[in-house]
Amino acid sequence: MEKLKITGGNQLFGEIAVCGAKNAAVAIIPAALLVDGVCRIENVPDIKDVRLIIDMLVQLGASVTYVNDTTIEVNSSNLKTHIAPCDLASRMRASYYLLGALIGRMKKAEVSLPGGCNFGTRPIDLHEKGFRALGAKVSIEDGIVFADAQELAGNTIYLDTVSVGATINIMLAAVLAKGRTVIENAAKEPHIVDVANFLNAMGANVRGAGTDVIRITGVEQMRGGSYSIIPDQIEAGTFMLLAAATGGNVLVRNIIPIHMNCLTSKLEEMGIGVTEYDDSIRIERDGELHGVSVKTMPYPGFPTDLQPQMVALLSTVDGNSSVQENVWDNRFQYIDQLLAMGADIKVEGRRAKITGAKLHGAEVTATDLRAGAALIIAGAAADGVTEIASPHYIDRGYSDIERRLRSIGVKIERIFEAD
Numbered sequence: 355m356e357k358l359k360i361t362g363g364n365q366l367f368g369e370i371a372v373c374g375a376k377n378a379a380v381a382i383i384p385a386a387l388l389v390d391g392v393c394r395i396e397n398v399p400d401i402k403d404v405r406l407i408i409d410m411l412v413q414l415g416a417s418v419t420y421v422n423d424t425t426i427e428v429n430s431s432n433l434k435t436h437i438a439p440c441d442l443a444s445r446m447r448a449s450y451y452l453l454g455a456l457i458g459r460m461k462k463a464e465v466s467l468p469g470g471c472n473f474g475t476r477p478i479d480l481h482e483k484g485f486r487a488l489g490a491k492v493s494i495e496d497g498i499v500f501a502d503a504q505e506l507a508g509n510t511i512y513l514d515t516v517s518v519g520a521t522i523n524i525m526l527a528a529v530l531a532k533g534r535t536v537i538e539n540a541a542k543e544p545h546i547v548d549v550a551n552f553l554n555a556m557g558a559n560v561r562g563a564g565t566d567v568i569r570i571t572g573v574e575q576m577r578g579g580s581y582s583i584i585p586d587q588i589e590a591g592t593f594m595l596l597a598a599a600t601g602g603n604v605l606v607r608n609i610i611p612i613h614m615n616c617l618t619s620k621l622e623e624m625g626i627g628v629t630e631y632d633d634s635i636r637i638e639r640d641g642e643l644h645g646v647s648v649k650t651m652p653y654p655g656f657p658t659d660l661q662p663q664m665v666a667l668l669s670t671v672d673g674n675s676s677v678q679e680n681v682w683d684n685r686f687q688y689i690d691q692l693l694a695m696g697a698d699i700k701v702e703g704r705r706a707k708i709t710g711a712k713l714h715g716a717e718v719t720a721t722d723l724r725a726g727a728a729l730i731i732a733g734a735a736a737d738g739v740t741e742i743a744s745p746h747y748i749d750r751g752y753s754d755i756e757r758r759l760r761s762i763g764v765k766i767e768r769i770f771e772a773d
């Protein structure tokens with residue numbers, strides 16, 4: 355069995371660079387299916403979810419070549435099918451972007467319902483609402499989403515819930531549709547803006563991304579071009595929270611500081627030293643910290659994808675804290691693992707109440723990507739040795755994680771034990 359073994363208790367020092375944004379990459383790569391030409395995409399994170407989505411594009415008939423570890427060229431000039439490989443698509447959430455891209459390019463799609471992290475119901479009703487509003491017939495049979503449109507015509511779509519996936523998927527389906535599409539109550543995450551910027555770099559006409567009203571004017575065709583993916587807001591936040599939990603002095607490089615405002619202000623409220631530079635943030639913990647209350651919200655609020663990592667930090671901070679999860683209905687499953695490490699946390703519905711404690715090492719299991727990241731933070735801050743089973747979840751979103759964390763002083767190694 356594969357595990358990450360961490361010996362905790364030492365402070366961290368040095369610099370760590372952030373990779374390209376996972377949740378932008380897993381949307382931008384499928385978006386290349388809309389382009390009748392070559393897309394050169396830079397700053398692509400080398401993570402499992404990206405390699406999976408690339409495999410799906412290749413099976414659809416796109417050619418994908420790695421120029422180097424973080425640059426790919428995608429040519430979707432000769433797609434051979436609109437049917438996505440079931441076995442792959444059901445293994446991750448972002449496979450649903452194949453729906454928007456294939457509907458947009460081929461006016462039909464067959465994609466299995468997405469998989470991905472299990473923290474509550476993860477419907478796609480808003481995606482379907484958008485596709486139907488553009489003129490597609492959509493049905494779900496035996497876990498497969500079937501979509502077919504004679505013609506795609508622009509429309510105005512109001513999203514009942516702020517949804518990253520639905521916002522992006524409707525953009526993908528609308529860029530080649532006839533006329534104008536307006537998405538109201540759109541999500542505003544940095545990766546939404548990144549996808550819109552990619553689409554425009556390839557010849558689309560998308561305006562207003564980053565606000566809650568996005569306007570898309572359909573174009574005849576999208577040509578090739580080049581684009582570089584933004585740094586990963588969530589990976590940056592994970593490293594910032596890790597440095598805060600262990601103490602020391604760490605410079606997190608290759609970030610866009612404004613994307614981190616929601617976290618930066620919380621860390622300062624706790625007593626963490628935060629210094630912002632043009633494309634990096636320094637985290638210093640050299641005094642006593644105090645507890646805070648956190649509410650996860652769609653961007654620019656505190657990101658739900660940093661909620662587990664923040665709970666891990668707050669578990670080590672004297673005093674009382676609370677974290678309210680407002681996006682997902684069951685995103686506290688990982689807390690049992692923190693309790694095994696001595697954390698003092700009580701979950702009541704969507705609220706976790708935390709009392710700071712001294713964590714100790716334990717054998718724990720990652721239950722999803724960000725839960726795994728939280729266990730790394732807890733293990734690095736705890737006294738003793740922590741072994742994290744199911745590290746494959748962590749590999750979905752954090753590339754080369756042991757080497758990168760060792761570079762700032764985390765005592766971490768990947769071990770393989772006989773089952």
Ligand code: EPZ
Pocket residue numbers: 376377380447448471475476477478479480481482515516517518519520541658659681682683723724751
């Ligand atoms: C994306 O998931 C991210 N995944 C998630 O990150 C992230 O937690 C989430 O956005 C919120 O920021 C990717 O980008 C691949 P949503 P997504 O649609 O698109 C409800 C990670 O760790 N909803 O914004 O699935 C839904 O139930 C992952 O990187 C509907 O009701 O999230 C939820 O309550 C984990 N109907 C809320 O909207 C729909 O059709 C937000 O979901 C779609 C969503």
